[in-house]
Amino acid sequence: xxTTEHIQGIVEQVLKEEKWDINPxxxxxxxxxxxxxxxxxxxxxxxxxxxxxFTEDIEEGINPSIGIEVFHNFTLLHDxxxxxxxxxxxxxxxxxxxxxxxxxxxxxxMLIKAYQYMSDLPEKKLAKCLEVFSQTALxxxxxxxxxxxxxxxxxxxxxxxxxxxxLKTAVLLAGSLQIGAIIGGAxxxxxxxxxxxxxxxxxxxxxxxxxxxxxxxxxxxGKQVGGDILNNKKxxxxxxALNNASDKKKKNLKEWISKKQFKASEKIEAxxxxxxxxxxxxxxxKKMNDYFNTAISCLNKVSVEPNRKIILNDIANQLMNREV
Amino acid sequence: xxTTEHIQGIVEQVLKEEKWDINPxxxxxxxxxxxxxxxxxxxxxxxxxxxxxFTEDIEEGINPSIGIEVFHNFTLLHDxxxxxxxxxxxxxxxxxxxxxxxxxxxxxxMLIKAYQYMSDLPEKKLAKCLEVFSQTALxxxxxxxxxxxxxxxxxxxxxxxxxxxxLKTAVLLAGSLQIGAIIGGAxxxxxxxxxxxxxxxxxxxxxxxxxxxxxxxxxxxGKQVGGDILNNKKxxxxxxALNNASDKKKKNLKEWISKKQFKASEKIEAxxxxxxxxxxxxxxxKKMNDYFNTAISCLNKVSVEPNRKIILNDIANQLMNREV
Numbered sequence: 001x002x003t004t005e006h007i008q009g010i011v012e013q014v015l016k017e018e019k020w021d022i023n024p025x026x027x028x029x030x031x032x033x034x035x036x037x038x039x040x041x042x043x044x045x046x047x048x049x050x051x052x053x054f055t056e057d058i059e060e061g062i063n064p065s066i067g068i069e070v071f072h073n074f075t076l077l078h079d080x081x082x083x084x085x086x087x088x089x090x091x092x093x094x095x096x097x098x099x100x101x102x103x104x105x106x107x108x109x110m111l112i113k114a115y116q117y118m119s120d121l122p123e124k125k126l127a128k129c130l131e132v133f134s135q136t137a138l139x140x141x142x143x144x145x146x147x148x149x150x151x152x153x154x155x156x157x158x159x160x161x162x163x164x165x166x167l168k169t170a171v172l173l174a175g176s177l178q179i180g181a182i183i184g185g186a187x188x189x190x191x192x193x194x195x196x197x198x199x200x201x202x203x204x205x206x207x208x209x210x211x212x213x214x215x216x217x218x219x220x221x222g223k224q225v226g227g228d229i230l231n232n233k234k235x236x237x238x239x240x241a242l243n244n245a246s247d248k249k250k251k252n253l254k255e256w257i258s259k260k261q262f263k264a265s266e267k268i269e270a271x272x273x274x275x276x277x278x279x280x281x282x283x284x285x286k287k288m289n290d291y292f293n294t295a296i297s298c299l300n301k302v303s304v305e306p307n308r309k310i311i312l313n314d315i316a317n318q319l320m321n322r323e324v
Numbered sequence: 325x326x327t328t329e330h331i332q333g334i335v336e337q338v339l340k341e342e343k344w345d346i347n348p349x350x351x352x353x354x355x356x357x358x359x360x361x362x363x364x365x366x367x368x369x370x371x372x373x374x375x376x377x378f379t380e381d382i383e384e385g386i387n388p389s390i391g392i393e394v395f396h397n398f399t400l401l402h403d404x405x406x407x408x409x410x411x412x413x414x415x416x417x418x419x420x421x422x423x424x425x426x427x428x429x430x431x432x433x434m435l436i437k438a439y440q441y442m443s444d445l446p447e448k449k450l451a452k453c454l455e456v457f458s459q460t461a462l463x464x465x466x467x468x469x470x471x472x473x474x475x476x477x478x479x480x481x482x483x484x485x486x487x488x489x490x491l492k493t494a495v496l497l498a499g500s501l502q503i504g505a506i507i508g509g510a511x512x513x514x515x516x517x518x519x520x521x522x523x524x525x526x527x528x529x530x531x532x533x534x535x536x537x538x539x540x541x542x543x544x545x546g547k548q549v550g551g552d553i554l555n556n557k558k559x560x561x562x563x564x565a566l567n568n569a570s571d572k573k574k575k576n577l578k579e580w581i582s583k584k585q586f587k588a589s590e591k592i593e594a595x596x597x598x599x600x601x602x603x604x605x606x607x608x609x610k611k612m613n614d615y616f617n618t619a620i621s622c623l624n625k626v627s628v629e630p631n632r633k634i635i636l637n638d639i640a641n642q643l644m645n646r647e648v
Binding site: 023024026027078081082101104105107108109111112113115116119123124126127130131134137138141142144145146148149 | 432433436468
């Protein structure tokens with residue numbers, strides 16, 4: 001078995017070796033910039049770990065795993081334009097450092113490059129992997145669309161929210177794992193189990209994100225605690241609070257949401273109290289744990305030796321127990 | 325052999341049958357809108373005609389041909405954002421009718437859909453067709469980048485301009501023909517000849533465009549005659565006039581380019597006169613005819629019965645002798 005560090009090293013190496021220093025620089029420089037900003041490379045690592053469940057030789061999975069990482073970074077690039085985000089990984093975003101047209105076109109080129117990497121597969125596996133990849137990629141776009149739609153709606157319910165994060169976040173983790181399994185020669189049933197492992201880990205991961213924003217340790221948390229609350233971001237906590245709170249608390253919550261002038265710490269404290277009192281913190285934790293347990297039970301059913309699954313099990317635990 | 329009309333009919337039919345009336349509507353409605361605006365469907369028609377050179381059964385080429393058309397419309401959608409174009413085919417562009425975020429995200433989804441259609445191929449042909457498609461798609465992005473770069477530069481030379489239009493316009497016609505040939509079971513040499521036929525037709529086509537803008541019959545020409553002149557668009561005519569004119573004429577030309585206040589008809593007349601007097605009209609016509617003749621000689625070398633090539637020959641002639 002390959003260690004996580006070893007696999008991460010392979011991914012970084014291949015990303016570093018690709019020659020982006022070519023003409024037209026206006027197109028390729030931003031791509032090198034985005035891919036050079038780092039990140040944990042979780043998706044390509046999951047792909048290769050999934051391959052490694054079934055075979056020691058993970059060579060065939062390397063370029064497709066890069067395809068997944070390039071695709072993921074393409075989505076960040078275009079999402080940052082749409083969200084008007086000025087900063088990504090502590091650096092200016094492409095549409096700020098260059099301009100919007102550059103961010104659109106370099107993103108388009110990244111999506112094509114992602115397909116080039118993904119297509120570097122033996123004839124027998126190409127069609128199946130591409131099918132999963134395209135389906136996944138389309139669903140990620142659908143997730144982003146729902147996310148934008150929900151910002152303009154006041155009546156989003158919890159199920160709609162969960163479906164949105166399934167599309168926007170979970171399917172790419174799931175698709176990475178399924179593609180990795182196909183490349184490793186897994187049976188269809190095992191590849192599907194790994195897909196479902198990914199969906200459930202992805203959903204748990206996003207709920208953890210929602211919780212950390214409110215309940216994270218300010219010392220460890222990378223972002224400002226309460227950022228979602230200040231932005232009125234429709235998280236699992238807010239949506240459930242709006243749907244489940246007593247009339248009085250609901251009124252209070254809506255007042256805080258519509259207030260234009262307030263002390264940040266007071267708004268955060270008031271809404272956190274409502275979350276605690278209406279039990280949505282517990283609700284969110286329970287939902288997260290349910291997804292996590294479903295994920296682990298999917299992994300347990302994959303028909304390979306239990307000791308081969310330790311690394312994926314560990315990664316799942318790390319994603320759940322993270323402080324940032 | 326299938327007629328042009330028959331092939332066009334197949335393409336329209338498949339485009340019409342795809343169900344875009346699905347959730348999230350914010351993502352898929354603009355795609356249906358763009359694909360419904362019409363157009364001559366030249367690229368998918370060329371693909372299927374190329375297949376038809378080598379086989380009567382063109383079924384395998386249909387979905388890939390749709391992939392090419394969806395890709396082409398994706399490039400129009402994103403280019404229109406970058407060029408801030410308000411109108412396309414006499415209708416409001418997507419970023420005007422909806423908004424910019426919608427145009428970005430629906431375009432992304434179109435690029436993915438294009439790959440889905442293109443991937444609907446037998447195992448033996450998939451890798452090769454995808455390779456041509458991805459390479460072509462990337463080059464189209466490079467062409468758009470050069471086009472944007474050139475707007476900010478004063479010293480673009482004729483070779484750079486030709487390379488830009490090769491990438492932005494010609495490679496997609498060429499790639500369509502090459503992919504069609506591969507699907508039809510052509511030998512590599514024939515597929516490459518058809519690619520080169522496409523490159524040369526594409527270059528001739530764009531030079532014809534540059535000429536029509538200035539010398540088109542106002543009665544027949546779809547757009548305003550002289551539109552490129554009024555926009556100071558760096559066409560083959562303008563670039564060569566700037567490089568070849570006498571110092572006096574060059575000075576005169578530059579004055580017209582930098583003038584902020586002028587009567588449109590006067591600017592058009594003055595610059596057209598400079599084009600005539602410096603011989604760049606003749607230069608452009610000669611270059612166009614050279615490309616056209618090279619294209620036909622490539623087509624002539626393709627190793628199928630001459631009578632199978634009549635339709636492609638006719639199409640090439642139509643593209644050259646058009647009035648719009």
